[in-house]
Amino acid sequence: MLTIFGIVIGLSALGLNSLFDDSFGASTPVNVRTENLTDKNLKIYSIAFWDNEWNGKGNYVTFDKNLKPNKTSDFWFENDGTTEFWLVAKNARGEINYLNVVTDKESEFDFKITENKNIDQDKIAIAKELTFKTDKSEQMKSFAFWTNIILIGLLILSLIKIKASVQHRL
Numbered sequence: 001m002l003t004i005f006g007i008v009i010g011l012s013a014l015g016l017n018s019l020f021d022d023s024f025g026a027s028t029p030v031n032v033r034t035e036n037l038t039d040k041n042l043k044i045y046s047i048a049f050w051d052n053e054w055n056g057k058g059n060y061v062t063f064d065k066n067l068k069p070n071k072t073s074d075f076w077f078e079n080d081g082t083t084e085f086w087l088v089a090k091n092a093r094g095e096i097n098y099l100n101v102v103t104d105k106e107s108e109f110d111f112k113i114t115e116n117k118n119i120d121q122d123k124i125a126i127a128k129e130l131t132f133k134t135d136k137s138e139q140m141k142s143f144a145f146w147t148n149i150i151l152i153g154l155l156i157l158s159l160i161k162i163k164a165s166v167q168h169r170l
Contacts, residue, residue: 003158006151007156007159010155014148014149028079029107030077030106030109031108033109033111034067035112037069039069040069042066043067044065044113045061045127046061046062046088047061047085048078048085086127087099088127088131094135097115097116099120099127
């Protein structure tokens, strides 16, 4: 019975993670479509900044995905109360290949990602630091996800083994 309980809890955790990883309930989502026009695999991020009297100053980073050359991606992030956002693309070595500062208040954007050479070095430093923290967080989420999958698999295997040994005794 404990094994079945563990399987249910594990599957529930995976389901809740999937549910809350979507734009469900976002009050002011910004939808972003990116197209990678470079010959590199790029990690795509948005960094939203806010400065208001009820929250003070701050930012948050949203990681989209690893985007292969000539592929497109659609993602969203919450834009409630932000003053601007940056679209950032990093290569496999962690270098910023693309940084676009957006101050428009639109809800949908299409970006064609090419290498841009004239990026403000101060902004690159900020983007590297913020995306590095997000990379670490994404690694931990991936580790937790796959650990959960493995544990569910082991529980299912032990349940099968228990049933097989009970049937063997009969």
